[in-house]
Amino acid sequence: MEHTPSTSTASSKASVGKKRHVHYYMMPAVFVTLFCFWPTGIMAIMKVTDIDEARKRGDAIYLQTSKSAAKKWIGISLLFGVVVVSTVCSVIGWQIFLKS
Template identity: 35%
Template sequence: MSYGNQGDGGYGQQPPSGGGYGGGYGQQPPSGGGYGQQPPSGGGYGQQPPSGGGYGQQPPSGGGYGGGYGQQPPSGGGYGGGYGGGPGGNPPDNQLVPAILTTLFCCLPLGIVAIVKSSQVNQKWQIGDFAGAQQAAEEAKTWWKRSLIIGAIGIGLLIIAYVLFFVILAASVSTTYSY
């Protein structure tokens, strides 16, 4: 067996006396060959029947969204190009910055909900759920506004409570030392 003898046959040719199934393991036909050459008589695994109808063939009329298994529309993709192929081109504002700020400075539980909703916007846009991305953006906006309102009310009530506490403390201190 000679590994260095490549000859006409391509990659890995065996000597002509190598018996077994068809003249040797990996032997190529004497016409030149190479990887994947089909025998000239037809009937190889990768050949398409001459009548058409193979899985990989595309119909000649093509065009549009129903013309074949893997065909793309002539525009090059989806619903109008742009970022992610969405109808408007760009995803809606995910409201992440106001969601983070209201979480830090106003109301933590509602702000966390706003952050979760805002993180869903880009994910839904990338998978093609444009209506879901728009809805998640609106919900994020709603939740950070709720967080802002509840936080403002809470801070206002806290300020009022401190003022009342100091007024009552000052009144009690002044009446105690008036003797």
């Protein structure tokens, strides 16, 4: 039978100490900043840097919080980008249709 630590701090530090694969979100954050919506993209980049800092400190709780926040800001930026591009394409298409 395996012994499990009773405190959450011990268990969170033990899980960070293992060599787990942590998804890195810098490329999607930079992509949405450049091509979608830069204000929320900057927030995504800030959260991605928080992920890196939390990984270096070994703070598993803040790491998970920062990861979910980074994914949220990347999603918001992508959504705004899709809405803006589709709106612009619709307006341009409508103007071309009206001129014909």
